[in-house]
Amino acid sequence: MRILFTLTTLCIAYSSIAQSDYSNVQITAEQLSEHVYILYGAGGNMALVTGEQQNYLIDDQFAPLSDKILFKIKSINDKPLAYVLNTHWHGDHTGGNENLAKEGALIIASDRVYDRLKEGQQSARRTTPPAAPEALPVISFSDQMHLRYGQDAHIHAMHVNDAHTDGDSFYYFPEENVIHMGDNFSNAKYPFIDLDSGGDIDGLLSNLNMAQAMLNDDSKIIPGHGPAATLKDLKAYTHVLETCVELLRELRDKGMTAEEIIAENPLAEWNDRYGDGFIGPEAFIRSVLGSLD
Numbered sequence: 001m002r003i004l005f006t007l008t009t010l011c012i013a014y015s016s017i018a019q020s021d022y023s024n025v026q027i028t029a030e031q032l033s034e035h036v037y038i039l040y041g042a043g044g045n046m047a048l049v050t051g052e053q054q055n056y057l058i059d060d061q062f063a064p065l066s067d068k069i070l071f072k073i074k075s076i077n078d079k080p081l082a083y084v085l086n087t088h089w090h091g092d093h094t095g096g097n098e099n100l101a102k103e104g105a106l107i108i109a110s111d112r113v114y115d116r117l118k119e120g121q122q123s124a125r126r127t128t129p130p131a132a133p134e135a136l137p138v139i140s141f142s143d144q145m146h147l148r149y150g151q152d153a154h155i156h157a158m159h160v161n162d163a164h165t166d167g168d169s170f171y172y173f174p175e176e177n178v179i180h181m182g183d184n185f186s187n188a189k190y191p192f193i194d195l196d197s198g199g200d201i202d203g204l205l206s207n208l209n210m211a212q213a214m215l216n217d218d219s220k221i222i223p224g225h226g227p228a229a230t231l232k233d234l235k236a237y238t239h240v241l242e243t244c245v246e247l248l249r250e251l252r253d254k255g256m257t258a259e260e261i262i263a264e265n266p267l268a269e270w271n272d273r274y275g276d277g278f279i280g281p282e283a284f285i286r287s288v289l290g291s292l293d
């Protein structure tokens with residue numbers, strides 16, 4: 001009872017803080033290519049694709065921001081928002097689904113996003129209630145699909161390896177030389193490997209390398225969080241994560257426990273730069289050890 005009470009109090013406190021924060025949030029846009037913009041606000045970065053007949057939005061942050069997001073889109077391209085695509089199921093990327101669906105957008109995501117939004121989640125770490133029916137994808141895919149926003153232009157949706165969650169997708173715009181990588185790339189903080197949602201560090205490293213192979217020096221990358229990036233930034237980030245994971249693998253293979261590894265502080269060199277965000281050094285180490293092959 002006491003734990004429940006504390007949790008409830010925390011949730012109320014958190015949501016009231018969050019709501020007052022949203023009232024001050026501005027949605028800003030930066031054009032990355034002829035038809036693609038990155039939109040920043042509070043929560044996961046969004047991509048706007050301005051099609052000939054309609055707009056496409058990748059991710060939609062939190063519900064209280066939907067009106068501001070729609071207003072921003074209208075100021076860029078006065079066509080309807082026809083499609084909303086989710087990179088994964090977390091609330092800071094899907095919180096606007098219900099509102100935007102009610103405004104007429106079709107929600108699209110991988111099958112696992114549909115499953116997880118529909119089921120909700122209860123774990124020792126977090127409780128997420130099932131999403132409203134309107135928030136669920138009406139089109140979902142298991143592997144890949146193309147959405148054509150012009151005669152010779154398309155969005156390539158690809159469900160990638162289990163990484164941040166098991167429902168992660170990249171949305172690649174080959175004609176624009178832009179990609180949205182969702183939370184596979186947190187520019188530039190330790191990643192959140194959500195073990196409760198099927199996350200896996202090996203899959204994350206594979207996905208980062210796969211993205212590199214698709215891109216070139218002129219590519220623009222939309223990370224799940226942090227500023228828009230380049231291939232150079234992605235390479236540097238991947239190198240740091242691979243180095244950290246290799247170090248942790250060696251310590252694990254020596255037979256050290258998670259507690260012993262954490263006590264040794266093996267990532268001290270990178271913690272100031274990469275460990276001061278949502279995921280601190282200890283959480284990162286635990287998630288790596290919890291999913292490393």
Ligand SMILES: [Zn+2]
Nearest residue numbers: 088090164183
């Ligand atoms: Zn996420």
